[in-house]
Amino acid sequence: MPVATTRPLVPGVWAPIPTFFDANEEIDVPTFVAHTVRLAQAKMNPVICGSMGEAHHLTNEERTTLIKAARKGLDEAGLNDATIIAGTGVGSTKGSIQLSKEAAEAGADFAIVIPSGYYAGALGREALKQYFVDVAEASPIPVMVYNFPGAAGGIDMDSDLIIDIAKGSSNICGVKLTCGAVGKLTRITAATTSDEFKRDYPRRNPQAPFLTLGGFADFMLPTVLGGKAHGAIMGLGNVYPHALAQLYYGSADLLNETPRASLAEMTRLQGLASEADWAFVAAGIAGTKYYLQQTRGYGGVCRLPILPFPEDKGAKLLKDDRVNQFMEVEKKLEAQAKGSKVNGSTNGH
Structure with missing residues (x-):
């Protein structure tokens, strides 16, 4: 029986953290931890060993090393509430189960699992459902479904299959849609937030409800404002953590009776985020690392x-x-955050 995570899974934003390497292609743990902590301080939680993290090129030992280091770094920075989602999908069901267990022991709160695209032609709907259900049932931490056709040999699960998977195991805690299908996102959210679903298919861990997360930053406002998305996991979060956190939490705030954010400002931010997202999607992992190297002094x-x-x-x-243009927003918000931290420390004395 899976154990309960100590940190709740709540709507928000996550960044798939890159794995940084030294000149010999060995993992650069200190840089990885410093980047992870910097983003978490901006309310951007980490996803470790995902596509952006080049997980396909990492050994199981390297993955667990990164998870342990991230948890230790976050805790030492006073970010004990920051949740870690760890990628544990490998080629086989057996391997994914084993890695999920190792990730849990290393300090991950949740697992995110992608189906292997190596035998994509042999994985029909029944095989895909059984894969996720088997992994979730054996995992000591809740499991999130990862739908990313570009990294899974073209496997693109539709909304009916993902909903069926959610019903198949109470330890499935959500889905990340890096397919960009807004209609799919809407249908999954409607089904998994219904009273019938909550009554007939309650989640095993009450701290891990089913969340529907987008995989890009370019449609956050309309989906959050429409109550159809619980946030996103975005590669762009590595570059603009403050600005994207502002976009998400500001968009969610618009649903309150007396919102502090304005629709006009969130619409402006969404436009800038969408344009920047398009630029970095084209640049890919290597381009994101290049940009970090040039602007932050690390990346490699x-x-x-x-x-x-x-x-x-x-x-x-x-x-x-x-x-x-979006970086101007990021720098302004980062400066404000640093100023607030300094003022808060001063006031504390």
Whole structure:
């Protein structure tokens, strides 16, 4: 029987953390931890060993090393409530179960599992459902379904299948949709938040309800405002953690009777986020690392065979108006956060 996580799964925003490497392609744990903590301080929780984290190129030992280091770093920074979602999907059901157990022991609160695309042609609806149900039933932590056709050999699960998977195991705690299908997101949310679903298919862990999360930043406002998304896991969160947290929590605030945020401001932020997201989707993992290297002083390259980001493309990315306009918002909010922290410390004395 899966054990209860000590941290609740609540709507919010997460960033899939890159795995940083040194010149010998060994994992750079200190840089990884520092980046993870910096994002969590901006209310951007970490997803470790996901697609952005080059999990396919990591050993199980490296994955658990990163999870342990992240938990230790977050706790030491006073971020004990920051939840860790860890990628545990590998080729086989047996392997995914084993990795989920290792991730739980290392300090992960939740697992996110992608189906293997190696035998995509042999994985029909029945096989996919059984895969997720078997992994979830054996996992000591709740499991999130990861639908990303681009990283799963083209496997694109529809809303009916994902809802069926959710009904198949009470230890399934949500889905991340990196397919960009808003209609799918809407249908899944409607089904899994209904009174009938909650009555007939209660979650095993009451602290881990079923959440529907987007995989991009470009449609957060309309889906959150419509009550159809519980947040997102976004690669863009590595670059703009403060701005995207502002977009999510400000959008959610608009649903209150007396919102502090304005629709006009959230609409402006959404427009800027959508433009920046499009630029970084094209840049990919290597481009994101290049940008971090140039603007933050760390990032480095990917583990081969992913090649370094070309310098000519990097120069264009740094000059891209879409990137820089949203960065103006990020820098302003980051400065405000630092100022509040300093003032708070001063007032404490």
